[in-house]
Amino acid sequence: MSDHLPILLIVLPLIAAPLCVLVGNRKVAYVVALAAAWCTFAIALTLITQVTRSGPIHYNIGDWAPPYGIEYVVDSFSGFVMLFVAGIGALVLSYAPPSIKAEIPQSKHYLFYATYMLCMTGLLGICATGDLFNVFVFLEISSLSSYALISLGRSRRAPLAALQYLILGSIGATFILIGIGLLYQMTGTLNMADIASRLDTHHGPRTMLVSFAFLTVGLCIKMAVFPLHRWLPGAYTYAPSVVTCFIAATSTKVSVYAFARVVFGIFTPDFAFEQLSLNTGLMILALIGIFGTSITAIFQDNVKRMLAFSSVAQIGYMLLGISMANQSGLTAGIIHMFNHALIKGGLFMVAGCFALRLGSVNLSDWQGAGRTMPWTSFAWVVGGLGLIGVPLTAGFVSKWLLLTAAVQSELWPVAVLMLLSSLLALVYIWRVVESLYFAETSQRAADAVDAPLQMLVPTYILIGAILVFGVWTTYPFDLASEAASTLLGAPTP
Amino acid sequence: MSIEQVVGLYNYWIVVFLMMTGFYIVIARTNLIKSIIGLNIFQTSVFLLYITMGRINGGTAPIIPAVVADAHAHAHPADAHATDGPAGHSLHETADELIYSNPLPSVLMLTAIVVGIATTALALALIVRIREEYGTVEEDEILELDRYS
Amino acid sequence: MIAETTITGWLTDPESLIAAGLLLPLLALIAIQLFGRWPNLREAATLTVSTVLFAVVGRLSQIVFAGNRPSLTLGEFLPGFEIGFEIEPLGMLFALVASGLWILTTIYAIGYMRGHHEQHQTRFFSCFAIAIFAAVAAAFSANLFTLFVAYEVMTISTYPLVAHHGTEKARDGARVYLGILLSTSIAFLMLAIVWTWFIAGTLQFRAGGILSDAFAAGDISRWQLGLLLALFAFGIAKAALMPFHRWLPAAMVAPTPVSALLHAVAVVKVGVFSVLKVVVYVFGLDLLQTSGVNLWLAYLAGFSILTASLVAMTKDNLKARLAYSTISQLGYITLGAAIATPSSVVGGGMHIVMHAVGKITLFFCAGAIYVAAHKTDISQMRGLGRRMPFTFAAFLIATVSIIGLPPCGGAWSKWFLAVGTVESHQFILTAILMISSLLNIAYLMPIPMRAFQTPEGDGDTSGSTIQEAPLFCVVPLCITALGSIALFFAGQWIYEVLLPITIP
Incomplete structure (x- = not known):
């Protein structure tokens, strides 16, 4: 049984999805989905402990040996990403019922759970698989289900936002497909490790360059790298709160994961960064993106939109780490994936709590809610401190690592700009804090009460995790640094 | 070009x-x-x-053409693994001449x-x-x- | 018998004492939260814990001043960056001051907060405890990383205190407070620390500094060293060096006990303490002397001293005047650090103590006046001294100490600072110190003077009867005023205690 865990991780939510549809009852469907989600998390946890104990796990589907069969690989990088995707997926699902009851028509609840499970399947699948075409398939599973989930939003703009995301996302996916096709044409295989061993990155044909370009652009759309991020703010803003929590915390990070895999696992950083100096371009884009979107975030009245812009900025930090292409930079980037998933997930969950009680995510309606919803508001403060990167929160850990990595690589301008940009986070987070605590109480906030415990407890678990991993840094750090050394091809210690 | x-x-x-x-x-x-x-x-x-x-x-x-497959099956009714017999050899040559698309x-x-x-x-x-x-x-x-x- | 020896062993084991020093404020925090509904119990718990903390710190100080350097390492936070504590005399002295004054401030706060019917007292005392924890952690810190974490914890924990009233004014003040302190520390201090780590390979505080090797090896040029010093000096905005001083007047919207303990003692002293620590243990006095990159900082501090004094003269609001006076006095300590001679550094360290005791008295008085007479402006205080003789007597004593006249503690620290300027032949700075003392007289002396004059339009009889603030307010401020005098006689002792820090 334990040998089959890697496939079980994918199959469990995949089976839960049609099961949810078949039972057709929202309560039963919820129980099925929730059980599947937590089991998935348990599996992910088991896998990552196995990986740290005895190295990467290779699983051949149907016992077909790679490269003929599809191979699933769980190493410290994919295991780490799977861990937090599954964890946050399960946590958000535990938090979901009161919120979706308010935001989604009851008749569609079971479909919502089914789609949610599919989305989780896709995201986990991207991490687990070692087969490039499989990456595309899972990417599309997760994307299609996210489009559907986003379109469930109450606002009439939700379908439009979903459609815009769909069009851009499909273009991205098709680009990725072209890239994969060209790679296959060159190497005759789809197994990532196999491709990497057959690809001569120094004297290869020009096709390699083209394929790399297609893959990069495609993944950049999925990652929402500035300036290809246009789909993201609308999608995050108009999606139901629960969907935003889950997608914001996981989906872009998984795309970053896929990107890192492609760059480091297939093309080698030597090709991408030394020969093409993609790192300089990425760094510049990341920095412009960080500043541009952070400043935009400051001027948003809609809190979800503000957080969405902030997400684009945070993707920039991850890319900064990755584009340094050394052990410390990669570690910082990977750990920021994890930390930001916690932080942004937590903040969106808080926004969901407010949305439930106040019926709005506009800052003007949140005013004075600190008095009537103290617990919810306090969660915002803690999560916000994490986003700013104050010591003893998870955000500080990644910022510190990123800073030391930048200094070690002697990228002084990057270090300085990074610090300055984190001040912008202070501005937009604190605007909300001040509105919550100091402003005249708004009509809606005046007779609001704290969010129900079913939402508050998962929110606090995630918010608490920000503090826990801000102090207990060794666990995520060890995982991330091992993941980084796996990516860089160094023997794992 | x-x-x-x-x-x-x-x-x-x-x-x-x-x-x-x-x-x-x-x-x-x-x-x-x-x-x-x-x-x-x-x-x-x-x-x-x-x-x-x-x-x-x-x-x-x-797809292996029916002729080849039949001949193959005929030549080795009992043991499919034995391909080094003289009859099998000629059949193999015919099979090799065929080019399959991927x-x-x-x-x-x-x-x-x-x-x-x-x-x-x-x-x-x-x-x-x-x-x-x-x-x-x-x-x-x-x-x-x-x-x- | 065995238990007894364990307890005595525990009491003399420096490691557990350090741990106790750090845990006690957190214990207080828990107690405050638990007893939030019963104010008497809550305050009793705070007082007990703060007294025990003072005892623990006092016991530690015996060990430290005997020449030992007890240390405690909590482990690596991130590879290469550990949370560790090691006590040297400067930090010890600072911890003594902070923990000692915590007791008095708690007593005072009881009188003030209740006399004033303030809301959210539990939150107030909780944040206070966290701030004290941060102060102790900063004082004991063994490396820059630990210091930085403590520094930031203090910023965050004091924000709710500044914003305590929840009004629009409080919001604006607190915004400036947090904005300046957090952004300078992130933009400058963090960069400075990482830079230091990059070139020195360590962040450990070491007598004689950690940068001299790197400088000798050419890893950092002279102007870069100056830049690094600037990043530290401006990054530690809690030292209120101009032009990053605006947060301190802004923080005066807080209730007076906050202004007293935090903005005269804990927060600002963490700032100047960090500056001193960086100068002594990161740069090293010799390195600064030989490279000469410190002088601009000394002159900037001199400018800060004079300008803040001049601004203080224009302020009619008592707390605002005291705030600018604080900025000016903090300038002395930065100046002492910047001149980087043994005398000036000792003088700066000494001034942390002297100014803390003096300024907390002044703030206590300001609060007492507000509670008893609801007066905040200096121009309204004429004749008030007759109604509140103890308060204004204490104010007078503290004023003398701040000015730097015998028989108060401030005389010593200013003396050593002046000696430092002369030793390094910076006579302009000596002159600045002298002028500033005159300015101190000009802006502080009139307050008690005016208070003891006959009230204007002497008609109402209330002027003649004594109407002091609650006893809880008056007793602490009398104690600290007496403390200022006592410190004059402790000058020699403090000097000897601090001298070891200047020897690499």
């Missing part, structure tokens, strides 16, 4: 033409339905790209087509909902409506 080479790559020219047409439609059209059509053309071009790369000139479908790209495209159909279906469903809400499928009109709401 000689003219023969350019013409010889005609399949790729078709792919590129379709790809650019589709891409242009997606970007330039404000009508949502037309955008989706563009997207479809764009995706289809990739299907062609894959299929054409799997095809080998003079190659057949990767089936894998076509198989991959089956999946991609399914994905494409799912995308189109979802997109059309979304457009129906948009049309219900706004009464139009022109993107600029929708944005206009949103601005004043």
